[in-house]
Amino acid sequence: MIRKKVKLAYITNDSSRKANYKKRKKGLMRKMSELSTLCGIGACAIMYSPYESRPEVWPSRTGFQQVLSKFKMIPEMEERKNLVNQESFLSQRTVKVVEQLRKD
Amino acid sequence: MIRKKVKLAYITNDSSRKANYKKRKKGLMRKMSELSTLCGIGACAIMYSPYESRPEVWPSRTGFQQVLSKFKMIPEMEERKNLVNQESFLSQRTVKVVEQLRKD
């Protein structure tokens, strides 16, 4: 059972790649959950893969919304400061995204 | 240098919590990058914390859009199948999110 060093490159073998994806996705989800708990922060992630019929979303739909709703606060502050750099712009777009989600 | 076992609970000490957040956020970002490279998938994450003035977004704005644009494919398929469970509903909302982002 010799584990190769991770080579940071696309896994060409189909089944290996899929298996790898499933394992790492699980690990990633767990880590997000941990970070969220340990530091009391909001976070969310979306992953798309050809191996699954649906995008993978963390956290649950409810949590997803709760997290996103918090983002509203930040962009509003940025806006008041009248920042126009790319990053604040992205933040502002995120607000719009939040609004859309909250309409459900 | 005795490292305590991770207790999965909110870190009450302010500076410890912030330091922890920064470290784990970095690790999470790296893992997302790895998964994306290794498996050729699209993924994105957003993290909000009181320790930073802006939400943390992975990957870059450009990559973020590229990833989200891929989601369009899946929800459209779900829609055709006329699925109405919560998960497919979420997928459909994601489409809307994508549309919003792509207007930039």
Next chain:
DNA sequence: CCAGCTATACTTAGCTA
């Protein structure tokens, strides 16, 4: 194909400067 195992690779808590 998926779940479980376990040795090894990687991550990171606590510390130092």
Next chain:
DNA sequence: GTAGCTAAGTATAGCTG
């Protein structure tokens, strides 16, 4: 506050059922 170290602890590659 930030950056870097290193051992304790965790994740996971390759394998097995």
